Amino acid sequence: MRWLVRGDWDGFFGLALDNLVQLLLIVSLCQFVLGFSPELIYGRILPGAAISLIVGNFFYGWQARRLAQQTGRTDVCALPYGINTVSLLAHVFLVMLPAKSVAQNLGMDPAQQATFAWQMGLVATFGCGFVELIGVLFADAIRRATPRAALLSTLAGIAVGFIAMTFFFRSFARPIVGIPTLGIILLTYLGGRRFKFGLPGGLVAITVGTALAWITGLATTDQFPQTLPTLVLPSFAGAEFWSALQSEHWSMFLSVILPMGLFNLVGSLQNIESAEAAGDRYPTRPSLAVNGIGSIAACLFGSTFPTTIYIGHPAWKAMGARAGYSILNGVFCTIVCLTGVIAHIAAIIPIDAGMAIIVYIGVIITTQAFQATPIRHAPAVVLGLLPGIAAWGTLMIKNGLRAAGIGTPERPFQQVESLLPTFQGQFDLYVDGAFALNEGFIFTSMIWAALTVALIERQFRIAAIWCLIAAALSAIGFIHSYTYTPGDTAMALFAPASPWALAYAVTAALLFATPYLTQPNPPQPPKDES
Template structure:
């Protein structure tokens, strides 16, 4: 449950980085988001009991659900933050700009929930067709880059308490070293590291400072209830421009939900994928209608929670804690007084556990496919810091952006990395899927996967060159507006599409060779070299 707290703290931190009023976030956005977590975790609590009763087992672990980590970054960095700055730039007051942004966020989450419901019936088919290397490889990519590395940056901003918390978490949960009094590792890390943090605040001459008391926080906030007045419907025109950014994240969570179900099955808990995605969709819709701006999704740390001894009750505890924190209003105090460096190590552990499970649950011959899936995620990581630099006020005011750089090679490299990182979750899945089928000598299937990747590229689902990973069509009349890709970006996209289709044709021709249709495996299940 502390990982959900960490996610909410991260949400507030990212929004405040754009100058967004923290009290507005806590009173308008957090309650609806927390309600979505409450509904989803409560549903998964019930599903776990049904599975335990059906199988006669007492070790069933409920599917964890919480804020979708990629969406927390993507929706805030590409939609909420820019739309807030746009509103301020239009002359709106901070209050009015916040309302406008809130309504845009609600639209994005509601439409994401609708899309998830539409895709839910087909997810079991996807799970049967796509190999574990594809599903779990994309999972490992998310785990390493978003869930492990980015929180690590915050941990090492305050290295003394952060490293202590990290060591306690990893020792207790990976090394299985018991803490005194059978204290849970996450709770022990939070307590010890918080004491260290506040002790450092007492020592003058360092960068540690006591948190300031939160202002504008009230018990039982009611501002979020304004979402049920549906005033946000009037802002559809403003939200429309951002939906092509939001919907790929929804597709990504559907893929992630399939990944989670596969990960749970690998850990011994077999859930129906359609039901899991249906619960995710319902929780997302409830969150959106209640003013939430971050979608919910099954967490990809099922093996980690099982390793921590989690069964069904922990999701009920999560539902009650997160739901009450948002709806009762005490999250504002949690956000103010719990140092981020003391809770982010939990996210690092979850990421490491997911990565390890991704390899352990995958046939050895597919390890290279799992590793390949991590490469697009590394492109996302490589681009994150240049994006922050170009977004800095000093560079913006000086008119410095990617197109004004004098080094043409640097421009090209950043553009290439940007296209590789766009839609990286789906790219990771497709690349790993194709390589796994090549290893299994199912070359025709690999060719079809490459052709599918080419088709998705043609609409910007992956490799979009536009800001915020916007979708597009390659050609169309001017009356279609910005949905038609501009001339400057059309050439690179067409070449990506051509590359995928050329690869598909090459593989299709290769599949005609009868010598490579049947794989030969050694005693370890790895493909044996063939002459």
């Protein structure tokens, strides 16, 4: 099999566009949500991302070539690889943005806040990569023990709130750009239509969105860089990473880091299986290991965003892509990240032009949670969605309180505790329940979806075991345990959430005793379908 064939160019344009959207999203969120400086974004984060992207893309291209040589085939397609959208958004909204609030509460100035948030992002990226790397030893066992509904519904909960709803709001705040581009995405990706001349729907949406943004004045030349692109080589960030580990604050993000690493691990495993179903059987352990190594390399060179094996191998293979499209993608992403040209692209293409794609990603992730699980497990998927939606709603509540002036040195966030009776009595809003759900919500989502699947399958002891896991996590403060800080609520790690631990333990006892306390419902007579 040759290194480069005609189909590789088609695959390259599709995969490169996907990665370009991720890079534009990184620039926009880091700049406008986290307040990072251009020096931090273009001098540390993007060069670090280039290292991870070139490591993975070159390996998977070489791996495809090697498989072709071993099998004597010429139709082997490399595993697609890039920055994980879900992890990207989770690291921004669930790690770095809360870390910035912690830094603000500690009295740091804006530059120090950005540095602190960046360092916490490095820890999260390393943690995800480490979980992926050691996870090759027990990935299959985790997958067997955890129902698919538990994994997919947890992702879907994040997708509904932090991905889809956030940008859905923005789409309707910018309707002239947001609604037509969303219509184009739905037309091409769901409506079964394609534009003439083979133009991808995503490219058309971004082009139309960019044009509308400039015509309406939403995009201006104010954001355009004043300097030409220059080469910025990656620099080692080991000292900054080690400094972050010396902080006592990184452990508060373990409830995000561990499950996100697990999701990336299992998701990559599923994508390897998808490739095997399409005819390309890759060895599991080296494929997963390099995935983890890519994320660790990203951290050590300054990127706060892990990488993953992408979904969609069968589509790229059907397009004619082989090994070369992966190599081309690695080269393209490296050039874009190291030269700073992404700053010029971001100035020309505002994030509003691509937000319809992000909404669609959120919709598809949520849809997959229902489609890829047995229909009888649908209640478990719905229940697994709720903690993620609750976490997003909690963020909205906190932002509303901050907009009202709570969370400042003059009015610290501890004042919210005195407002709880008002929230409950006048608005029937149990804010303390939202705060409890918010801490460790990813674990909570997995547990409730998994125990619901067990109940649906009449596996009462397994359901009880999931309750005991929840009780243990509550007892060590991984879920439901929180404390008030001057500007927020924070996980109270290793501080027992005693009421929740007791409640889970009682429920576990009930489930263990279910065979002795209950009996099956009598069979229902068949319905008259006439």
